[in-house]
Amino acid sequence: MLAKTETQSQIDELQRRGYSVIALCETAIGVQNAPDIAHHPAVTALMWGAEDLLASIGGRSSRLPNGSYRDVARAARARVLLAARVAGKLAIDAVHLDISDLGGLAEEAEDAAASGFAATACIHPTQVPTVRNAYAPTxxxxxxxxxxxxxxxxxxxxxxxxxxxxxxxxxxxxxxxxxxxxxxx
Known part of the structure; x- marks a missing residue:
């Protein structure tokens, strides 16, 4: 995984060394360049990140008080998903930071699966069963x-x-x- 991927050139050296890359588009520049990044031959997947994105544009939080994403985060999520899928690559949804909120995680992961994401990243082992369940068809x-x-x-x-x-x-x-x-x- 290449954190804060913003340009194809950042991936070139990893490609020369024989690596495949999951590019994390988690800054405003990375999200804007997601279509180009997705077409790099070493890229196998794109992932987006909400908190780094908001920090890169001077925001204070990716979430509204009710826990849902702000419009800018939803727009970035959609852009990265579309860029990945157009390029024939996998898309990975961002982590859910509230480790104890398995209900919110389930809702987001179910939406991600239904929208075309291939996976949702986890930051804690307790999240894995919830995400796996969300991606399995009922x-x-x-x-x-x-x-x-x-x-x-x-x-x-x-x-x-x-x-x-x-x-x-x-x-x-x-x-x-x-x-x-x-x-x-």
Whole structure:
């Protein structure tokens, strides 16, 4: 992991030494340059960091009093996710600093998994089961995905299933849930 990655040139020496890099885009410059950083051949994943980001722009906290991220942090999170996925790389969501707030961690990790992040970083071992659980499809999601895929075998093109329109993007989501295809296929 390369902390505070801001440019591709920071990765070049690590590449020359044969390393693969998880680039941490955790400053304003790093977030702005995330699309370029993601395309570096040595980069395997991008991760973002909220607290360093806010410090880099003179902010005092990435969180609102209710615990949710401020708009600037959410924008950075989305930019890093999109940059990584466009480049065909993995995206890792930021750590949840409140170690005892497993409910908040679960909510954020579930959102991260649903949004396309490949992982959520942990800062304490007690967080690992919560994050693993958040990334695992629920029984209901697995059942829905299997039923939709089965229905697609009988229905040509776009069809309706349980009152919902099903087209190729929805089928791709079902395949992702079932683990049959990567998000880029």
């Amino acid at each position: 029984d209901g999601e697995l059942q829905w995905a299997a039923e939709v895929i089965e229905a697609s075998r009988r229905e040509p093109g776009v069809f309706s299933y349980a009152g919902r329109m099903i087209d190729e993007p929805i089928l791709r989501q079902a395949r992702i849930i079932l683990g049959h295809r990567s998000p880029n296929s």
